[in-house]
Amino acid sequence: MDLVPKPDQVLAAAGNAAHLLLYGGLADLRPMPRTLVDDGLLREVYHYRPDPAVEQHGDPVLLVTPLAAPATCFDLRRGCSVVEHLVGTGRPTYLVEYGEVSFRDRNLGLEHWVEEVVPTAIREASRHAGGRPVHVVGWSLGGIFAMLAAADFADLPIASLSVLGAPVDTTLVPMIAPLRPLLRETDWPGPITRTYRALGGAPTPLVRWAFQLTSFQKLVTKPIAVAVHLDDADWLAQVEAVDRFTAAMTAYPGRSFGQLYHRFAKGNALATGTVELGDHPVSLSAVTAPTLVFAGAGDGIAPIAAVRAVLPLLSGSSDVRFEIVPGGHLGMLAGRGARDSTWQVLDEWFEEHDGRAVPRRRAAKKAPATQARAKKVAAQKAPAKKVAAEKAPAKKVAAEKAPAKKVAAEKAPAKKAPDTEAIGANPRRRHPSAGSRALAP
Numbered sequence: 001m002d003l004v005p006k007p008d009q010v011l012a013a014a015g016n017a018a019h020l021l022l023y024g025g026l027a028d029l030r031p032m033p034r035t036l037v038d039d040g041l042l043r044e045v046y047h048y049r050p051d052p053a054v055e056q057h058g059d060p061v062l063l064v065t066p067l068a069a070p071a072t073c074f075d076l077r078r079g080c081s082v083v084e085h086l087v088g089t090g091r092p093t094y095l096v097e098y099g100e101v102s103f104r105d106r107n108l109g110l111e112h113w114v115e116e117v118v119p120t121a122i123r124e125a126s127r128h129a130g131g132r133p134v135h136v137v138g139w140s141l142g143g144i145f146a147m148l149a150a151a152d153f154a155d156l157p158i159a160s161l162s163v164l165g166a167p168v169d170t171t172l173v174p175m176i177a178p179l180r181p182l183l184r185e186t187d188w189p190g191p192i193t194r195t196y197r198a199l200g201g202a203p204t205p206l207v208r209w210a211f212q213l214t215s216f217q218k219l220v221t222k223p224i225a226v227a228v229h230l231d232d233a234d235w236l237a238q239v240e241a242v243d244r245f246t247a248a249m250t251a252y253p254g255r256s257f258g259q260l261y262h263r264f265a266k267g268n269a270l271a272t273g274t275v276e277l278g279d280h281p282v283s284l285s286a287v288t289a290p291t292l293v294f295a296g297a298g299d300g301i302a303p304i305a306a307v308r309a310v311l312p313l314l315s316g317s318s319d320v321r322f323e324i325v326p327g328g329h330l331g332m333l334a335g336r337g338a339r340d341s342t343w344q345v346l347d348e349w350f351e352e353h354d355g356r357a358v359p360r361r362r363a364a365k366k367a368p369a370t371q372a373r374a375k376k377v378a379a380q381k382a383p384a385k386k387v388a389a390e391k392a393p394a395k396k397v398a399a400e401k402a403p404a405k406k407v408a409a410e411k412a413p414a415k416k417a418p419d420t421e422a423i424g425a426n427p428r429r430r431h432p433s434a435g436s437r438a439l440a441p
Helices: 007-023 082-088 110-128 141-152 177-185 191-199 204-213 216-220 222-228 233-247 254-266 304-308 336-340 342-353 371-390 392-414
Strands: 034-040 043-048 061-064 093-097 134-139 158-164 274-277 280-283 291-296 320-325
Touching: 034 110, 043 082, 043 110, 061 082, 061 110, 061 141, 082 093, 093 110, 110 134, 110 141, 110 254, 110 274, 134 141, 134 342, 141 158, 141 274, 141 280, 158 342, 233 336, 291 304, 291 342, 320 342, 336 342
Parallel strands: 061 093, 061 134, 134 158, 158 291, 291 320
Antiparallel strands: 034 043, 043 093, 274 280
């Protein structure tokens, strides 16, 4: 709203204020209709009902939520819902969420999600979709779960991975960096360890407070911002939806929180590329699926540098790409700017990797992983790729995509270092993992 409001702004502000007073909000918070297709211990897999007016096409998408965050991160509100967008494009859409975490779940570690929840959800989504490979999309810790599961189980029917706002190098996270000397000097078991053990994890109020702290300045200035945007119904609806999302956050199980604290925050183990989970190490170099990594330009929880650190660790992936998109930690996924950036990039990525051959291997629980075994699995997959390449449809797809590769090849001789901090404007250009681009607003 202008410093001296125009008549139409005054009328809009008055209408919005009246609507807030009479109805309590402006946001359309109706969830997208869905059906439960599988459930287990802290695992619920849902299939979103297709739009009867839109023809179904392409491989299914599985949305993976992080711990403690509600599944509304993917279905924030009508108009800013990743689910609504995917269903509207005719893409079969699934979601895995974890339900309410309680004190009785305090002994569950991260391996429960990496070895049981996410792999089972991927298999169930594939089964429900007629055996098709799955595009797995994980936000925040959900993205880390997706990568570790793909690394730990080479037989999963994964068409591609998309990882949004997942901080791999915690030394580059501003919230954690000042605390690292204190974490290193804390004796075992220190006060933090004793506290979360006594509470059975990180309680809901603490999780909610930590998320709000990342946007402390916005929280303090929120009343002023609301007054300034009182004539903007879409802006007010977004604030309302984010408030509901924050209020619905849940707790972390005790053992899982301990692993996040000691191995990720304190030990920065993920930045080495290998994490001990359960009784064996899991290495990100074992990921073979095409992987698209997103960083939010204004993300305080997962800054660009902390996210970009994963790129050299995905050495076994057949295709690694990096994108910087507008928005903060939640905004990059479900913000108003995500409609014209993140979602369009995802659409292009899915279409490019639809129909990827799935490795045919007997599903079994993995024995302790080693570097040699990871290389052997990658080598075994090579013939499958060759067979897929010999099929006529694959040749046709490759032929159709050839011009785009040719354009990229023509640009290569320039060898101009990409500006990884900038948001580009060419929707057809693709960069390797060393670069970044996003769509024009």
